[in-house]
Amino acid sequence: MVFAYYNRLSASRRRTYRKSDTLRSLPLPPNVSPAEVLARLALALKHDRRMETQSACQELIDQLARGYAVPPIRVSVLAARPSNDYGELHGYYEPLEENKLAHISVWMRTAQRKQVVAFKTFLRTLIHELCHHLDYELFLLPETFHTEGFYKRESSLANALLEQMTPPEAVGKAAENMSARAEALELARRLSRTTRP
């Protein structure tokens, strides 16, 4: 499925769009262990601490940029989201320029009710902006489009990060379930062997 604006693009921009659309997943890079910084980010956001939120975001983005071997990005966390007639701005990405690092801005509070943004929404916005950077610096696309593939990459990386945050008890439960399932499977296998003529 392509979005409606595809039809208004030139032939070369359509090629970029289609390339973007075919890249459907974005796994966590190897050698990245973001659990601790994610926990710190969630806590700082919950307690409405802007500077701590910003430094946690910067650390997370530094880890990911190193992991994907792309140029670093500066992250700014700002207070309330600006709004205009088009709606609220969640985040903003400015690509790398000659003497200037690429820059991500994200907002901590909603424009309307000035409430702190929910953690998952906030993380998704941050990863959305990182995905624009990766379009240029990792996938070497000449332009970064919002395609279905783009949103899939965003979701797959955001979900991979959220999985890293699974509380230890849940990991224990999952392991228990897993070994229970493995035992059940082994039993079924043995039974199938013994009942075979």
Ligand SMILES: [Zn+2]
């Ligand atoms: Zn975007």
